[in-house]
Amino acid sequence: MNTPLSHANSRVKEARKLSRRSVRTERRLFLADGPKAVEGALTVPDCVVEVFATVTAAEQYADLLDAAPQVWLVEDRAMELLSDSVTPAGVVAVCRFLDVTLDEVLATSPQLVTVCADVRDPGNAGTVIRTSDAAGAGAVVLAGHSVDPYNPKTVRASVGSLFHLPVILADDPAAAVQALQAAGLTVLAADGAGEVDLFDAELAPATAWLFGNEAWGLPDELAALADHRVSIPIHGCAESLNLATAAAICLYASARAHR
Incomplete structure (x- = not known):
């Protein structure tokens, strides 16, 4: 020393x-x-x-x-x-840097992928990476104008999970969604106004969850590209769930279905 x-x-x-x-x-x-x-x-x-x-x-x-x-x-x-x-x-x-492309990940046939579009808060991004890791996801895609995954707050919030699974940067969220679908994954948009209730949904074996910005959610044109829009039922008076909580519920619903 x-x-x-x-x-x-x-x-x-x-x-x-x-x-x-x-x-x-x-x-x-x-x-x-x-x-x-x-x-x-x-x-x-x-x-x-x-x-x-x-x-x-x-x-x-x-x-x-x-x-x-x-x-x-x-x-x-x-x-x-x-x-x-x-x-x-x-x-x-x-x-x-941990460089990995979406094509490289898709070549491994992942069964669960998290896609975050325009997620700006580093703590949220790190928590979603950690949750994706815990739920057994094969990758996380930070798309559009999302926070830098190497932001110190993101790295710290991931509690090591940044190093456990691929985290991909994608400039174009729509292109990422289409690539996932072309690889055989069903893309589900987490949307409070979604037509499918999460608790009634039949979750596909290979699923990609699409989450939007913390403040304004998913743009309609991006959500429209998903195979389905899925809502998490709210039984109390809360207006909505925050991003990290919504991601945890959706990802673990898929993890349970896969098992």
Whole structure:
């Protein structure tokens, strides 16, 4: 191990710049904050470039850090600059982008896929990735003007799941829907005004769930491309469900049907 680096160290400063999307895109690197994220990153070959850890965290997560290609001890103040968390866990990894295309995923014949169109909130995106992983989905597609999956808040909210399943970026949501259908998946649009009640739906063996923006949902022209629009029944007085909750209900309905 090395002498702890200060917040003024050039290596710390360069890693800190990865909090900006423009720098991440240019360097094709991002930060994974926390032991679960770092553990997940270390399971992906050649993903982790280096790890920064406080002295305390290096002792606490010694077994984890043994698998890292390079570990730098840092002072607590330096970790505060690197971590997006209010209370840093003390370990942050610099990781390479996880490049995967929709065609590559479809070649594996996934039975459950999550598609998010124009989802802007990084916490929601990370939670949907985590939920998709838990439900056994084969991939998550972030389509249109969705949040960067390598946003620190998205990575942290995924709690390591970003490294467990493919997360695909698709510029054109409509093209993504059509590609999924061409591959044999039934695309279901989660829509509060949908004509099919989720609890009455016969869910196909191969399904892609389509979710829209947190505030305005799915555009009509995109929802119209789906095979069916499915609504989640609301029995109380709530106006609607938030994105992450709706995604969890729909994905687990499919997971239950598949099993």
